[in-house]
Amino acid sequence: MRISSVTMYEQSAASINRQQGEFLKISQQMASGRRVVNPSDDPQAASRAVGVDQSRAVTQQYADSRISARNSLSQTESILNSVSDAVTSAKTLLIQASSDTLSDVDRESIASELHGVYETMIGQANATDGNGRYLFGGYADNAPPFVKEANADPDAAPNVKYKGDSNAREQRIDASRKMPVTSNGEDIFMSVPSGAGYVADAPSSNEGSVTFGGPQVADVNDDNYGDNFAVSFDDSSGAMEVIVNNLDDTTNNPVVKQAYTGNGEDSQTVSFGGLDITLEGEPKSGDTIAVSKAGSDQHPPDLFKTMEEAIRVLEAPNEDPQATADFRNTVNTAMRDLDNALDNALTVRASAGARLNELDVVDGVGANRMQNYDQTLSNLVDLDYVDAISEYSLRQVGMQASQQAFVNIKGSSLFDYL
Structure with a gap:
């Protein structure tokens, strides 16, 4: 069979082109560090790599989300620490103000300090994050959550x-976890912990000079323990009487009625629902004292109102027994409310700390997941340089051999043998 010169040229050129293509392919792999440069290099591996890369991108997005969540929680925790300090400072000032040795001027000075603490609390309640959103407004984070409104009394x-x-603003930190990244203002400044006790409250409209102490828990097994009640005074019978009404009883029938004896040198203790409240001073008929569970409808929690009432009585002169009684009763109630507010702030702060710890755990899981994705992606598309260098050398030799063979074939001629 006769082989034409054209055929030899075509086959030699095709061999050289094939060797050059293989050599170029391995060169591209070595330059990029990837075994799969084009999907056609390994369609199955390329397809799997796309899925792994998408999962890796989602995991990275959750990691970025956790950074944002950590920033919000860290700011919340820091502000709650400041709120706790402010509440502690307020109670310290009230303890100082409750001394009978202070004059009206001294109490006004303390009121000025307390007003500064009060304004600080409002500033903390209206704190913003780094993006200008208000931390404690829930999802209504585009306006200050706490505002001052004019009182009906000018x-x-x-x-x-x-x-x-x-609501508490939430953020997804992982595929199966949506975490609150802050708390709303009601939970911080207008709530009490579940274990908060009872608080007595005497309205400023009382006309007498009766003061109270307590309430103190005497018997938690009492049938009426947990009920709210009101102590009132009545002299319609000719002598002052103490009347107790159960506020949780719709009949509103008196459950205790006894003569009042606390207007002498000794105080009088009134008991109901496993609680004792001590009374002292000269009441007027119609005066009342409410004893209710902290956080109930009868005594809703409000840290700012507590501060406002405390400032009010500190600024008012104790010019008569009624004003003195109002001062002592209000301070007594305010200190209990501040204790509850401090416990609540610490509880919310502990919750924020627990969520920060959870973020650390989820970060660890996410880091392990990213490492697994990176390893899988590397196994699918990354280049083994040891094999690649061997393949590179082999392709180089093959290409040189093809070129030399073409040179030898091209130089062959019958005239050399004539």
């Missing part, structure tokens, strides 16, 4: 009202 100080919502 002579009274404005009241602080909560304008946020009752």
